[in-house]
Amino acid sequence: MTDLSAAHDAAVTDRGRLAGSAYNSDRDLAARQSLYQWQTPRYDLPGIVAGKLSDVRGRAVDVGCGNGKFLQRLRADRPDLVLLGLDIAPGILAGVPGPVAVADATGLPLADGSVDAALAMHMLYHVPDIAHAVSELSRVVARHGLVIVSTNSDRDKAELDELWQRAAGDVLGTERGPGRISLSARFSLEKAPAFLGAEFGRVETIELPGTITVRDPEPVIAHMASYRAWADQHDVPFDATIERARTILEDHIARDGAFQVNCMGGILVCRR
Ligand SMILES: C[S@@+](CC[C@H](N)C(=O)[O-])C[C@H]1O[C@@H](n2cnc3c(N)ncnc32)[C@H](O)[C@@H]1O
Structure with missing residues (x-):
C-alpha cells in the first residue's frame, strides 16, 4: 500500500513542482486568497501584520513572499522600513x-x-x-526582533474536504473517494508552536476563525481547482472531480440558498 502522507509530504515540498507549476504565476494562489472576500468576519491580514510591526524600525524580510500581498501593504503603510521579498519561485516574483x-x-x-x-x-x-x-529565520533576525508566521488549522475548511471526498466518490462509483491533499497539514496551527518554540521563547498565537458563505459555486470551485499542481496526488481524475463538485454545490445552493465553509487560520508572533 502507498504511504499517502509520505507521498503527499514529498509533493507539497517538491521544489520543482512549487517553482515550476504551483507558483510559476500567482493564478492559483490568487484564487485561494480571493475566496476570503466571502468570509465573515473579514480579517485584514496585511493590516494585522503591519500593526504587529508598529514598533519595528529598520529592515524586514518576507520569506516566501509569493505575489507580494504583504510587501505591497507594508511598502504603502511603512515607507520607513527597508523591505526585501524572497521566494523560490521566479515566476511568482515576476509581478x-x-x-x-x-x-x-x-x-x-x-x-x-x-x-x-x-x-x-x-x-x-x-x-x-x-x-x-x-x-534560519531566528539566525537572520536581530535579538530584539520578531518573526511573524501564518498557517491554517487542521480544522480549516473541513467542508471542502468533505465536498471533495463526496465528489471523488461519485466519480469513482464508491461511497466516499480518497481525501484531497492538504498543504498546511505539515505545519498546521496546532503543530506550529512546537516548531517555533524550539527557537523562540515567546510565541503568541492569534486565531482567526470565520465562515465563508457563497451563493454561487464559482469561488469555491476556483479554490478547489487551485490545487491543480497536485492533481496527480489525488487517486481520482482531478477535472472530473471538480466538475462533479460543481454540480453538488449547485444542487446544495439551489436547495439551501448558500454553501458555508468554516475557516480557521492564524498568525504566530515569535520573540526570543
Ligand atoms: C501559499 S504561498 C504564500 C505566499 C505569501 N506569503 C502569502 O501569504 O500570500 C507560498 C509561497 O512560498 C514559496 N515557497 C515555498 N517553498 C519555499 C522555500 N523553501 N523558500 C522560499 N519560498 C518558498 C512559494 O513559492 C509560494 O510563493
Whole structure:
C-alpha cells in the first residue's frame, strides 16, 4: 500500500513542482486568497501584520513572499522600513515590485541578526526541513526582533474536504473517494508552536476563525481547482472531480440558498 502522507509530504515540498507549476504565476494562489472576500468576519491580514510591526524600525524580510500581498501593504503603510521579498519561485516574483530575489527559506542570503523582522506567511508547510527554516529565520533576525508566521488549522475548511471526498466518490462509483491533499497539514496551527518554540521563547498565537458563505459555486470551485499542481496526488481524475463538485454545490445552493465553509487560520508572533 502507498504511504499517502509520505507521498503527499514529498509533493507539497517538491521544489520543482512549487517553482515550476504551483507558483510559476500567482493564478492559483490568487484564487485561494480571493475566496476570503466571502468570509465573515473579514480579517485584514496585511493590516494585522503591519500593526504587529508598529514598533519595528529598520529592515524586514518576507520569506516566501509569493505575489507580494504583504510587501505591497507594508511598502504603502511603512515607507520607513527597508523591505526585501524572497521566494523560490521566479515566476511568482515576476509581478512583484522589487527589491525581491529568488532564495530558499533554508538558506537565507542574509547575515546573522541583519533584519529587525521576518515574515513567513503561509509558506513553512512547503519547506522540506521546517526546523531548519525556523532556525534560519531566528539566525537572520536581530535579538530584539520578531518573526511573524501564518498557517491554517487542521480544522480549516473541513467542508471542502468533505465536498471533495463526496465528489471523488461519485466519480469513482464508491461511497466516499480518497481525501484531497492538504498543504498546511505539515505545519498546521496546532503543530506550529512546537516548531517555533524550539527557537523562540515567546510565541503568541492569534486565531482567526470565520465562515465563508457563497451563493454561487464559482469561488469555491476556483479554490478547489487551485490545487491543480497536485492533481496527480489525488487517486481520482482531478477535472472530473471538480466538475462533479460543481454540480453538488449547485444542487446544495439551489436547495439551501448558500454553501458555508468554516475557516480557521492564524498568525504566530515569535520573540526570543
Ligand atoms: C501559499 S504561498 C504564500 C505566499 C505569501 N506569503 C502569502 O501569504 O500570500 C507560498 C509561497 O512560498 C514559496 N515557497 C515555498 N517553498 C519555499 C522555500 N523553501 N523558500 C522560499 N519560498 C518558498 C512559494 O513559492 C509560494 O510563493
